[in-house]
Amino acid sequence: MGRIVLSGIGQKLEGLTWESEKILRIGSQQSMDIVLHDPSVGRRQAEVQNTGSKWVVRDLAQSPRYLTYLNGTALERGDYQLHAQDVLACGGMALRVTTLEENQPSEPAKTNPTTTGNGKPASSNGKHINASGIFVRVQAATHHSWDQALQRITHGSAPLPEKGQGMLTLLRTGHHLCHIASLDELLQSVLADAVSALGAQRGSIVLANPLTGQLELRASTGPSRQRCYSRTLAERVFLQGDSLLCRDVRADAELDNARSVQVGTMTSIICALLRSPRQRLGVLQLDRGIFQDAFEESDLYLADAVAASVAVGIESAQLVEQQREQFIQTVTSLARAVEVRDQYTGDHTRRVTDYALLLAEELRLPAMEKYQIQIGTPLHDIGKIGIDDAILRKPGKLSHDEFESMKTHTVKGAAILESINNLSPMIPIVRHHHERWDGTGYPDRLSGDGIAMTARIVAVADAFDAMTTDRPYRPALATEQAFQELVRMAGKHFDPTCIDAFMRLRQRVEARLRQA
Numbered sequence: 001m002g003r004i005v006l007s008g009i010g011q012k013l014e015g016l017t018w019e020s021e022k023i024l025r026i027g028s029q030q031s032m033d034i035v036l037h038d039p040s041v042g043r044r045q046a047e048v049q050n051t052g053s054k055w056v057v058r059d060l061a062q063s064p065r066y067l068t069y070l071n072g073t074a075l076e077r078g079d080y081q082l083h084a085q086d087v088l089a090c091g092g093m094a095l096r097v098t099t100l101e102e103n104q105p106s107e108p109a110k111t112n113p114t115t116t117g118n119g120k121p122a123s124s125n126g127k128h129i130n131a132s133g134i135f136v137r138v139q140a141a142t143h144h145s146w147d148q149a150l151q152r153i154t155h156g157s158a159p160l161p162e163k164g165q166g167m168l169t170l171l172r173t174g175h176h177l178c179h180i181a182s183l184d185e186l187l188q189s190v191l192a193d194a195v196s197a198l199g200a201q202r203g204s205i206v207l208a209n210p211l212t213g214q215l216e217l218r219a220s221t222g223p224s225r226q227r228c229y230s231r232t233l234a235e236r237v238f239l240q241g242d243s244l245l246c247r248d249v250r251a252d253a254e255l256d257n258a259r260s261v262q263v264g265t266m267t268s269i270i271c272a273l274l275r276s277p278r279q280r281l282g283v284l285q286l287d288r289g290i291f292q293d294a295f296e297e298s299d300l301y302l303a304d305a306v307a308a309s310v311a312v313g314i315e316s317a318q319l320v321e322q323q324r325e326q327f328i329q330t331v332t333s334l335a336r337a338v339e340v341r342d343q344y345t346g347d348h349t350r351r352v353t354d355y356a357l358l359l360a361e362e363l364r365l366p367a368m369e370k371y372q373i374q375i376g377t378p379l380h381d382i383g384k385i386g387i388d389d390a391i392l393r394k395p396g397k398l399s400h401d402e403f404e405s406m407k408t409h410t411v412k413g414a415a416i417l418e419s420i421n422n423l424s425p426m427i428p429i430v431r432h433h434h435e436r437w438d439g440t441g442y443p444d445r446l447s448g449d450g451i452a453m454t455a456r457i458v459a460v461a462d463a464f465d466a467m468t469t470d471r472p473y474r475p476a477l478a479t480e481q482a483f484q485e486l487v488r489m490a491g492k493h494f495d496p497t498c499i500d501a502f503m504r505l506r507q508r509v510e511a512r513l514r515q516a
Helices: 146-155 161-179 183-197 231-240 259-263 297-341 348-362 367-379 382-386 400-407 409-418 421-432 453-467 479-488 496-504 506-515
Strands: 003-009 017-020 023-027 046-050 055-059 068-070 079-081 087-090 093-101 127-131 134-138 202-208 215-221 244-246 268-275 280-288
Touching (some): 046 087, 183 202, 183 215, 183 280, 183 297, 231 244, 231 268, 280 297, 348 453, 367 453, 453 479, 479 496
Antiparallel strands (some): 087 093
């Protein structure tokens, strides 16, 4: 297996080394493998990767402000092969390739002793990892993905496919509970794992509505996304409180005649009760078709174990969703306090939030960032609470000094959110929604990828609403003019990717504008 070791050069990086057999991602954001805290380094600057036959480096920065150099030459798009002793520079931070081994299937890779910037060995008889100048001897290492790590544990040295796959499914459910941001995503992921582990053709999860008590379909998967699940069997399981196996539905006249069974070509069904120690939540249903073997009793036990293991997480996720809804209502009420003071913004925050959520969906942002936009956008102007009424409600264009005072609402808003722990992830929206792509915005003159994506999205939504509503110093622009202005300022004021996505949403945005 090939291996690469990069050693830091210069005062800030001297004595630090990084090593990998697959990939090293370089940038200023915390999720990178090599985190370089320097203004000259982009959030995602570059990556070094083993292609199978050689090591290459590629530039990832999306802004000309952040440049990657190989031996003094700026990289363009594409892959550049690395060699031992090459110097890789990300902005003003430099790294040297001190060890480079390429894949050699015919014989084990050779390890040559090298030195780091502080003269200490990076490797000798064993492996050493240098972290801030401290060496730790490691007898073994692995670079498995999350799924590979679980496969290793569940199968071990003597693979047991059926038992191992069942154990893997149970372990994956714990991962879903910890890493998935929304209830719908959790249900869909758990269902996909259960269908795969039990060889089902289709699966569904139905949950009891907390208000009506009726079972409602919340997730489905399989060859058809139609509502193909046996309501009869699901209700029987939920009411009786027992997980059931119908090995052959033809033996049950009531089931055999059910439309869902006929349309879904179901011949064997498992219904597992989703229950916590406190309550029944719903039912996990899996089915097999006419060309598959029927479910066995061991399949029922596995499905029942999955249903039991995820139920507490589902219950917790439901509570979180309820709390989020209450939180959103509180935040919305707080935002209205600003609108009451500013007679010219009216329903501004609600419209901006709607536009921003549409844009976030179009850009396929993760669920957590969508939630941040849902909470943070109504609060993007909360700092105006600290702006003098004479400025905030002035019936005309602001003077230079008045505008400078108005600009402080971003910093004041961020300070308000800093005092509330649950709102700290939304600070970039409040503080940076007036930053510009070219770095000429305020308050911190950030540019390009240095501006959080959530703030870039709100900047587009905020500007569009400002242009299409009446202001004391000018009437609203026509919709066509507003869209043209966004396109004109793409790459200057706004992130071009956001503008492209917003233009694709034009019909939906105009429909929302007509509702105002």
